[in-house]
Amino acid sequence: MAFLPKTKTTEVAKRATQSHKMRTFKPVATSIVLGAIAALGLAWAEPLLAQSSGAGSAINSIKSDYRRPAPHPADNKALVELGRELFFDPCISASGKTACASCHFPELGYVVPDAHPRNDSGKPTSRKSQPLIGLGYAANAPVGWDGRSATLEAQAKASISTGSMSMRETDTPVKVEIIEERVRTSPEYAAKFKAALPGRAIDIEAIILAVATFERTLEPGMAPFDRWIAGDEAAIKDSAKRGFALFTGKAGCAACHGGWRFTDDQFHDIGTTTTDQGRGREVKDPALNFAFKTPTLRSVALRAPYMHNASLATLADVVRHYEKGGIDRPSRSPMLLPIELTDQERLDLVAFMETLTGDGEGSRKGR
16 A cells, blocks of 8 residues: 655545545546556656756755754753653652653664553553654644644653553552652752742642653754755665655655654554554544554664554565555545555665664663
8 A cells, every 4th residue: 555645645635634534445546546656656756766867956846845954942951951851760650660761762763662661550551652753843733642642741741640650550559749749859850940940839740841841852863864865865875765766756655754754743544453443532533543643754763663553573564564555444544545566666665764763873872
C-alpha cells in the first residue's frame, strides 16, 4: 500500500482527518489512481535522481519542504534546565525509582526499544513509548499515540498523577502531594524553582510546566539528510536519494510523513491492530477506531521494533506492511492504496530512512 503524494492529497487528507467517511475504492477507480500515482512517482523521481548529474532545479522546491528551521530560542533558560533535571530525576515518580527518561532515552530520539516498557508499578505498558524529539514544533496537536492529552503539560501531569509514574497498579499508590513535598523540601530544587519561577508555589503545576518546557526544546540531531538538503551531495548515498524520490513520489509516504519532522501530527488507521481502538476510543468516533498518531521518522532506524504495538521488527517489515496495507476495514485510512515495490526499491527506502539519524544519536549519552 502507499499514501497519495503530498501535492495530490489535500482534499483526501482533509476528508480523512475530519470525517474518515470515505473508506472503499472500486477496483477500476483504484487502477486509475494507481496509474496516476506511478506516473507521478516517476515524474518526481527523475529530477531527484538527476540532481547528482547537475540538474537540480526541479528538486529544490521539494527539498525546501524538508529544510529544518532554526531551533526555537529558549525564553526561560532557567526553566528549561530545571525541567531537564526533573525529567531525569526519579523523585517525581511515586516509587522514586522511575524517571521520565526511563521510557525516553535521549540517544534514541527520546524513546526506548522496549516493546512494552515497565511502568512505575513494575507492569508492562500497553504501548511502546513515542519519540519526543521535535514536539516543540507540533503546535496544538494532541499528545500521545491516541491523543488523549491536549498538551505536553497535560501528558506529564497525567503520567505523574494517575499514569505510568503513579504506582496506580499496586496496593500502595502514592499521592501527588507526597511527590510535591519531595521536590519542595529539596534545597537544591527550592533554589532552582525560585530562579526559574520566582514567587510561584512548588506544586504539580509548576513541576509539569518545567518538564514540558524542557521537552519542547528537544531538537532532532543534525542528520546526513539535513546536510544533503543543505547542498552537500556527498552527505548521503545514491540509494538514499532514490529512496527519497520513492518516499515523496511513488510510495507516497510523505502524505503523512511530510516536512522536516516527517509527521503530519494526525491520526490514521493503517491496519496494524485488532484490539487497541486508539483515537476512536478517546473521541468516541468509530471512524477513528484503530487510528494512531503519525510518529516522527527522525532517528527512526534506532528504535525498532515499530508501530504503537511494536508489531513490526524492522524497517523492511514496515515497508512491506504498507505494500500489503494491513487489515482492510471501514476505519482504515482512505489514503492507503496498493503499490508494488521491487527489492531494490525497498532497500532504497530503508537506506533513505537511515539517513535521518542525528549526529551523536545511537550512543549512550545524557543519562
